[in-house]
Amino acid sequence: MAVDNDGIAVVTLQRPPVNSLNLDLLQAMNNTFDDVAKNKSKGMILTSASPTVFSAGLDIMEMYKPDPKRVETFWVTLQDMWLKLFGASFPTAAAINGHAPAGGCLIATSCEYRVMLSGKFTIGLNETALGIVAPTWFQDSLRHTIPTRQAEIALTTGKMFTVDEALKVGLIDETAADKAEAIEKCKKFIKRFDKIPSLARGMTKQIFRQEVLKKLLTNRQADTKQFLDLVNQPKVQQSLELYLAMLKQKSQK
Numbered sequence: 001m002a003v004d005n006d007g008i009a010v011v012t013l014q015r016p017p018v019n020s021l022n023l024d025l026l027q028a029m030n031n032t033f034d035d036v037a038k039n040k041s042k043g044m045i046l047t048s049a050s051p052t053v054f055s056a057g058l059d060i061m062e063m064y065k066p067d068p069k070r071v072e073t074f075w076v077t078l079q080d081m082w083l084k085l086f087g088a089s090f091p092t093a094a095a096i097n098g099h100a101p102a103g104g105c106l107i108a109t110s111c112e113y114r115v116m117l118s119g120k121f122t123i124g125l126n127e128t129a130l131g132i133v134a135p136t137w138f139q140d141s142l143r144h145t146i147p148t149r150q151a152e153i154a155l156t157t158g159k160m161f162t163v164d165e166a167l168k169v170g171l172i173d174e175t176a177a178d179k180a181e182a183i184e185k186c187k188k189f190i191k192r193f194d195k196i197p198s199l200a201r202g203m204t205k206q207i208f209r210q211e212v213l214k215k216l217l218t219n220r221q222a223d224t225k226q227f228l229d230l231v232n233q234p235k236v237q238q239s240l241e242l243y244l245a246m247l248k249q250k251s252q253k
């Protein structure tokens with residue numbers, strides 16, 4: 001992860017080849033978010049070092065034949081990442097310079113503003129298409145971004161939106177021709193708060209988001225148990241094996 005700082009922290013996800021979210025990356029993100037808060041940055045922009053993938057979502061290897069202690073730590077660290085990002089008092093934006101499926105879409109929808117590169121990229125919560133259920137807080141992040149009816153249809157169909165579709169439904173706020181332009185547009189969004197007192201801004205954001213945050217905070221243990229029960233089911237392990245094989249086959253073509 002690289003952080004440039006000119007008052008606005010630009011945090012670049014850098015875990016080749018596809019920025020899949022494993023335990024190490026999630027821990028690094030959490031440390032970085034804490035640093036951004038401590039350094040009193042004006043705001044934070046999340047982007048990717050890959051020219052084609054913002055993030056491929058959760059690292060499936062963390063869930064396939066998992067070590068019991070590690071997979072639990074993995075999930076709790078993912079919850080922490082979401083609580084820190086969705087609940088950040090500083091302004092957040094995502095310069096989405098590539099595909100953003102599942103956990104990649106979760107990161108983007110946890111930010112306050114999204115700029116995505118025009119091109120053949122897709123974004124969405126595709127869990128149902130994989131035969132799994134997007135956790136409540138994944139669903140809440142989408143519902144917080146696009147109208148409820150569109151969110152329900154997107155979640156139940158596992159829809160991956162093209163850039164044009166994402167713009168039309170409000171899943172992204174703007175498009176950009178390249179990464180530099182996407183970052184500039186995100187900076188412009190964050191600079192809109194230059195004349196707004198930061199305490200009032202931060203508290204307003206937290207009040208606006210508190211219901212959704214509270215849901216996970218009060219249900220953390222149950223959420224973790226639900227994930228662990230699911231991930232340890234033989235049928236889920238079988239699906240993960242097939243999905244991994246499919247991804248491998250596709251990447252070797």
Ligand SMILES: CC/C=C\C/C=C\CCC/C=C/CC(=O)SCCNC(=O)CCNC(=O)[C@H](O)C(C)(C)COP(=O)(O)OP(=O)(O)OC[C@H]1O[C@@H](n2cnc3c(N)ncnc32)[C@H](O)[C@@H]1OP(=O)(O)O
Nearest residue numbers: 020056057058059060061099101102103132231247248251
């Ligand atoms: C599936 C989980 C099931 C059950 C768990 C139980 C339930 C609770 C969990 C609920 C929440 C889940 C949220 C998630 O985020 S799950 C992950 C969903 N992600 C995806 O479906 C994306 C999969 N990847 C892709 O579609 C493409 O890789 C992508 C479009 C992002 C990029 O395509 P590109 O052509 O550029 O790269 P590839 O050649 O496909 O991939 C390169 C190598 O990376 C490996 N890869 C890709 N994605 C993942 C991943 N998410 N985890 C681990 N590894 C991944 C891919 O296999 C290639 O590997 P090699 O063959 O090079 O070794």
